[in-house]
Amino acid sequence: MGEQKKKAKHELVQANNILYHEKVLFEAFGHISVRNPENSNEFLLSRSLAPMCVSYEDIFTYDLEGNCLTETDKQSYAERVIHSEIYKRNPNVHSICHNHAQALMPFTVLDIPYKPLSHYGAIFYAGVPVYDNYDVSDGMLIRNKDEGERVARCLGDKKGMFLRGHGVIVTGESLRRCVMNSIFMVIDAENQYNALQLGTPKYLSYEEGRTCDEKTWGMALSQERAWNFWCSKLERNGKV
Amino acid sequence: MGEQKKKAKHELVQANNILYHEKVLFEAFGHISVRNPENSNEFLLSRSLAPMCVSYEDIFTYDLEGNCLTETDKQSYAERVIHSEIYKRNPNVHSICHNHAQALMPFTVLDIPYKPLSHYGAIFYAGVPVYDNYDVSDGMLIRNKDEGERVARCLGDKKGMFLRGHGVIVTGESLRRCVMNSIFMVIDAENQYNALQLGTPKYLSYEEGRTCDEKTWGMALSQERAWNFWCSKLERNGKV
Amino acid sequence: MGEQKKKAKHELVQANNILYHEKVLFEAFGHISVRNPENSNEFLLSRSLAPMCVSYEDIFTYDLEGNCLTETDKQSYAERVIHSEIYKRNPNVHSICHNHAQALMPFTVLDIPYKPLSHYGAIFYAGVPVYDNYDVSDGMLIRNKDEGERVARCLGDKKGMFLRGHGVIVTGESLRRCVMNSIFMVIDAENQYNALQLGTPKYLSYEEGRTCDEKTWGMALSQERAWNFWCSKLERNGKV
Amino acid sequence: MGEQKKKAKHELVQANNILYHEKVLFEAFGHISVRNPENSNEFLLSRSLAPMCVSYEDIFTYDLEGNCLTETDKQSYAERVIHSEIYKRNPNVHSICHNHAQALMPFTVLDIPYKPLSHYGAIFYAGVPVYDNYDVSDGMLIRNKDEGERVARCLGDKKGMFLRGHGVIVTGESLRRCVMNSIFMVIDAENQYNALQLGTPKYLSYEEGRTCDEKTWGMALSQERAWNFWCSKLERNGKV
Numbered sequence: 001m002g003e004q005k006k007k008a009k010h011e012l013v014q015a016n017n018i019l020y021h022e023k024v025l026f027e028a029f030g031h032i033s034v035r036n037p038e039n040s041n042e043f044l045l046s047r048s049l050a051p052m053c054v055s056y057e058d059i060f061t062y063d064l065e066g067n068c069l070t071e072t073d074k075q076s077y078a079e080r081v082i083h084s085e086i087y088k089r090n091p092n093v094h095s096i097c098h099n100h101a102q103a104l105m106p107f108t109v110l111d112i113p114y115k116p117l118s119h120y121g122a123i124f125y126a127g128v129p130v131y132d133n134y135d136v137s138d139g140m141l142i143r144n145k146d147e148g149e150r151v152a153r154c155l156g157d158k159k160g161m162f163l164r165g166h167g168v169i170v171t172g173e174s175l176r177r178c179v180m181n182s183i184f185m186v187i188d189a190e191n192q193y194n195a196l197q198l199g200t201p202k203y204l205s206y207e208e209g210r211t212c213d214e215k216t217w218g219m220a221l222s223q224e225r226a227w228n229f230w231c232s233k234l235e236r237n238g239k240v
Numbered sequence: 241m242g243e244q245k246k247k248a249k250h251e252l253v254q255a256n257n258i259l260y261h262e263k264v265l266f267e268a269f270g271h272i273s274v275r276n277p278e279n280s281n282e283f284l285l286s287r288s289l290a291p292m293c294v295s296y297e298d299i300f301t302y303d304l305e306g307n308c309l310t311e312t313d314k315q316s317y318a319e320r321v322i323h324s325e326i327y328k329r330n331p332n333v334h335s336i337c338h339n340h341a342q343a344l345m346p347f348t349v350l351d352i353p354y355k356p357l358s359h360y361g362a363i364f365y366a367g368v369p370v371y372d373n374y375d376v377s378d379g380m381l382i383r384n385k386d387e388g389e390r391v392a393r394c395l396g397d398k399k400g401m402f403l404r405g406h407g408v409i410v411t412g413e414s415l416r417r418c419v420m421n422s423i424f425m426v427i428d429a430e431n432q433y434n435a436l437q438l439g440t441p442k443y444l445s446y447e448e449g450r451t452c453d454e455k456t457w458g459m460a461l462s463q464e465r466a467w468n469f470w471c472s473k474l475e476r477n478g479k480v
Numbered sequence: 481m482g483e484q485k486k487k488a489k490h491e492l493v494q495a496n497n498i499l500y501h502e503k504v505l506f507e508a509f510g511h512i513s514v515r516n517p518e519n520s521n522e523f524l525l526s527r528s529l530a531p532m533c534v535s536y537e538d539i540f541t542y543d544l545e546g547n548c549l550t551e552t553d554k555q556s557y558a559e560r561v562i563h564s565e566i567y568k569r570n571p572n573v574h575s576i577c578h579n580h581a582q583a584l585m586p587f588t589v590l591d592i593p594y595k596p597l598s599h600y601g602a603i604f605y606a607g608v609p610v611y612d613n614y615d616v617s618d619g620m621l622i623r624n625k626d627e628g629e630r631v632a633r634c635l636g637d638k639k640g641m642f643l644r645g646h647g648v649i650v651t652g653e654s655l656r657r658c659v660m661n662s663i664f665m666v667i668d669a670e671n672q673y674n675a676l677q678l679g680t681p682k683y684l685s686y687e688e689g690r691t692c693d694e695k696t697w698g699m700a701l702s703q704e705r706a707w708n709f710w711c712s713k714l715e716r717n718g719k720v
Numbered sequence: 721m722g723e724q725k726k727k728a729k730h731e732l733v734q735a736n737n738i739l740y741h742e743k744v745l746f747e748a749f750g751h752i753s754v755r756n757p758e759n760s761n762e763f764l765l766s767r768s769l770a771p772m773c774v775s776y777e778d779i780f781t782y783d784l785e786g787n788c789l790t791e792t793d794k795q796s797y798a799e800r801v802i803h804s805e806i807y808k809r810n811p812n813v814h815s816i817c818h819n820h821a822q823a824l825m826p827f828t829v830l831d832i833p834y835k836p837l838s839h840y841g842a843i844f845y846a847g848v849p850v851y852d853n854y855d856v857s858d859g860m861l862i863r864n865k866d867e868g869e870r871v872a873r874c875l876g877d878k879k880g881m882f883l884r885g886h887g888v889i890v891t892g893e894s895l896r897r898c899v900m901n902s903i904f905m906v907i908d909a910e911n912q913y914n915a916l917q918l919g920t921p922k923y924l925s926y927e928e929g930r931t932c933d934e935k936t937w938g939m940a941l942s943q944e945r946a947w948n949f950w951c952s953k954l955e956r957n958g959k960v
Contacts, residue, residue: 027427028469048461050469052476075461105358105431109441118825118885119860136447139455140359165358165444187747191825196438198916201829204885207856215859221768221795229748229770236772267667268709288701290709292716315701345598345671349681376687379695380599405598405684436678507907508949528941530949532956555941585838585911589921616927619935620839645838645924676918 004037005044008175009059012044015179016054017239018230019097024182025051030099030167032182033083034175036061043087048075064088066145079141081148082169089152093171095178100167103189108162112196114189116204121188123181123217125209129154132164140166160185176227180217183230244277245284248415249299252284255419256294257479258470259337264422265291270339270407272422273323274415276301283327288315304328306385319381321388322409329392333411335418340407343429348402352436354429356444361428363421363457365449369394372404380406400425416467420457423470484517485524488655489539492524495659496534497719498710499577504662505531510579510647512662513563514655516541523567528555544568546625559621561628562649569632573651575658580647583669588642592676594669596684601668603661603697605689609634612644620646640665656707660697663710724757725764728895729779732764735899736774737959738950739817744902745771750819750887752902753803754895756781763807768795784808786865799861801868802889809872813891815898820887823909828882832916834909836924841908843901843937845929849874852884860886880905896947900937903950 015032019025025032028050036042042061046054060070066084068076083096107114107130114128115121131154134140135147142151142163151169155161159181160170170185172178195201204212216222252274259265259272268290276282282301286294300310306324308316323336347354348370356362371394374380375387382391382403391409395401399421400410410425412418435441444452456462495512499505505512508530516522522541526534540550546564548556563576587594588610596602611634614620615627622631622643631649635641639661640650650665652658675681684692696702735752739745745752748770756762762781766774780790786804788796803816827834828850836842851874854860855867862871862883871889875881879901880890890905892898915921924932936942 028466048465050465050472053469053472100358100360102427102430102434106435106438106441109357109435109443110439112438117829118820118887120820122860132442134448136445136451139452140362140444140448141452141456164442165448167358187822190822193434193438194822194913195826195829198826198832198913199830201826202852202884203829204860205856208854208860208885211856212859212861216861221798225768225770226748229773232770232773268706288705290705290712293709293712318701340598340600342667342670342674346675346678346681349597349675349683350679352678372682374688376685376691379692380602380684380688381692381696404682405688407598433674433678508946528945530945530952533949533952558941580838580840582907582910582914586915586918586921589837589915589923590919592918612922614928616925616931619932620842620924620928621932621936644922645928647838673914673918 016051020052022183024099032097035094078143085148085152095172095175097170097182101186103186104168108164116209117192120184122209122212128160130162256291260292262423264339272337275334318383325388325392335412335415337410337422341426343426344408348404356449357432360424362449362452368400370402496531500532502663504579512577515574558623565628565632575652575655577650577662581666583666584648588644596689597672600664602689602692608640610642736771740772742903744819752817755814798863805868805872815892815895817890817902821906823906824888828884836929837912840904842929842932848880850882
């Protein structure tokens with residue numbers, strides 16, 4: 001294992017902790033993965049474990065069929081096909097988070113599309129599709145390859161998608177972008193939800209969303225400021 | 241007292257702490273019990289005490305008439321008849337939680353039935369009846385046997401029931417399942433409440449609920465992951 | 481100063497801390513007082529200070545005209561006339577809390593009366609009047625005797641009253657009851673607010689409220705359980 | 721550098737911490753500045769950094785064209801033109817906070833004006849304009865002088881203004897007033913938002929707002945009580 005992969009595993013532990021504390025991976029369920037920087041046909045993901053509890057030794061390596069390449073007697077997440085099927089189809093995706101943040105749930109079960117309302121949501125200016133094509137025999141979870149494939153196709157080249165009555169999938173061109181995208185989607189969904197309760201809000205225009213995504217969240221300066229902030233919070237709370 | 245009962249008492253203390261920190265037993269009131277694993281005609285329950293404050297020595301043993309079998313000068317919960325009457329009628333129930341979580345209150349006082357909206361609520365796919373047959377002279381609490389019996393009949397073989405303007409009763413086939421069921425009902429009720437404010441959501445179908453309950457929450461892997469997570473949170477916060 | 485007064489001052493410090501942590505006296509403003517147990521023509525109240533910061537030496541003694549009897553160069557709360565005018569008229573009131581809890585605000589500015597929805601609110605079964613007869617020149621605060629008198633008359637023998645666009649006054653037959661009444665009003669107002677957003681809820685009947693107030697909150701056992709819980713929370717958080 | 725400027729820098733670090741903990745500068749973004757007490761043609765502002773992370777050495781000095789006068793290789797906030805353009809036009813403004821508090825967002829994207837509902841909001845009795853004249857090519861942020869100037873003109877002599885889909889700008893005649901104004905706007909906006917969900921509330925009249933602003937928040941006693949409270953909270957949490 002090279003230095004890059006080791007670094008990616010350490011960063012993935014941080015990402016699990018950050019997303020737990022930011023109430024994205026708020027319970028015992030949901031997960032975040034990163035493509036192996038040393039082999040793009042593999043990805044790194046914790047074993048079946050609550051995100052808050054993930055440590056370096058819990059990170060296993062998987063191939064793009066979802067097979068665990070790490071020798072272990074520990075269980076894997078049943079829903080790892082979400083990750084493998086998306087990495088297989090989307091070469092630009094380098095990190096994936098699947099979570100059940102409560103702020104997003106209304107947009108998965110109502111005929112009200114989530115749309116960027118504030119600059120935080122500009123990342124999703126191209127839209128967020130909703131998946132509702134469940135294999136009922138598998139109990140609302142995405143655990144077989146066929147369903148994983150359907151989910152990956154529904155996502156297409158978008159940065160996020162909802163699973164009706166279940167949760168959300170967010171991608172990123174890097175692990176840090178995936179963390180940022182996941183957190184900002186929650187903040188912006190809260191903003192949209194709050195505004196919708198009082199009336200019909202003015203959303204970001206497509207062009208406002210696109211330029212904000214590019215000129216604000218796409219800048220290294222913004223990304224560093226945000227990542228360092230989340231890491232500082234963990235340190236202050238004695239969690240790293 | 242055998243090892244099994246000792247272990248059950250320790251776990252009941254943990255359960256009290258977990259449910260306090262997860263904002264289910266969020267105040268000085270409400271309680272959780274477990275059937276005595278060494279004698280199914282008895283159950284274990286704290287003396288009259290706020291759940292947050294419960295320690296091993298506060299756990300008393302009761303028979304199915306609600307009589308305290310522990311020699312003590314301490315007071316018992318007035319509402320212990322809820323537990324005794326349900327254990328008497330439902331041999332498969334091994335744990336009962338009575339709480340006043342605020343997320344559930346709207347569904348006890350409105351003509352809007354709580355129904356599973358997200359996978360967290362699948363546990364309650366068979367429905368949650370509402371009790372509204374109070375003995376007014378007893379001030380909204382369930383403290384006499386007649387009323388305890390009426391409550392137990394209203395529950396039937398369901399996993400949860402609401403008490404109008406008061407709270408909820410949740411059961412489980414084990415203590416850990418009762419803890420999980422109680423926490424997940426709150427999460428799912430929040431999801432339903434939030435969605436209902438913006439429109440009419442698409443709920444889980446009966447079959448989706450049933451398979452999700454069986455294939456997801458019914459699996460030992462899910463239950464362990466959740467229980468270990470809640471215990472880890474207590475440890476991190478120095479509460480166990 | 482006798483032992484009873486000393487004890488009352490210590491308990492008043494605890495009450496300030498409890499109400500801060502329970503988000504009733506959540507900001508730098510609002511206050512709670514207790515009648516002097518050794519002289520019913522006097523009451524004890526902190527000097528002008530955020531409730532969170534109140535210590536034993538900050539508690540001053542006032543007469544029923546609002547004059548400070550403690551020799552000091554420190555400032556008094558401008559709104560102490562609320563306390564003096566109510567103690568003067570209501571011999572059964574032994575403690576008064578004035579707070580701005582946000583859960584109550586909607587009921588002070590809308591034509592929707594707050595009414596007990598859950599057992600927590602039964603205390604207020606007799607109704608909660610709304611004061612809206614401000615002396616505009618005094619900027620929304622109750623700081624002159626005339627206005628204090630109008631407020632006391634509006635309260636009458638009720639246990640709570642709202643001040644439009646400002647806050648609430650809650651009384652108690654003892655300090656501990658005043659703390660309980662203040663906290664439970666917030667919980668029940670949250671319950672009513674939440675239910676009202678989805679429809680027209682079924683409230684407690686007058687008789688349900690009256691018996692619940694008498695048989696549940698009126699019992700020493702309930703009061704002790706609640707008070708000990710709030711004190712335990714402070715201790716756990718290292719605040720006493 | 722004289723003593724006054726040093727003191728102002730220390731207070732600005734406190735202000736950043738307070739506003740982070742009070743959930744005004746709740747994320748990695750947003751900022752607060754103060755006019756240099758030793759040279760009114762300069763202002764003090766942190767380098768590009770999350771407010772929670774700001775320390776004494778991060779505070780740089782800027783002129784009224786937004787040029788950084790501190791020798792450094794660190795980056796400045798892109799949106800510092802908000803501060804420079806307002807200080808240039810408003811000699812009575814001595815402190816400016818730009819934040820994205822979520823409670824305010826609905827009032828920036830709906831045709832519902834924010835108006836003082838409770839005494840906390842009286843500060844803004846003269847109204848809060850909404851800016852919606854973005855330079856789309858700059859991605860929702862205010863980072864060029866032209867747009868900074870348009871924003872400053874929209875603000876005029878008001879104490880606060882909203883930026884559609886982005887956030888808010890709050891000013892103060894001193895740093896401490898700006899902190900108070902920023903926190904109280906959030907509390908009052910929450911109050912208004914909550915009330916609007918149930919009906920049409922009775923707002924403060926213009927005269928009520930004006931006298932409350934003058935006689936309550938304008939008093940040194942109120943300002944000291946609030947500032948000392950926020951500093952005490954930081955100390956208790958070990959953050960200063």
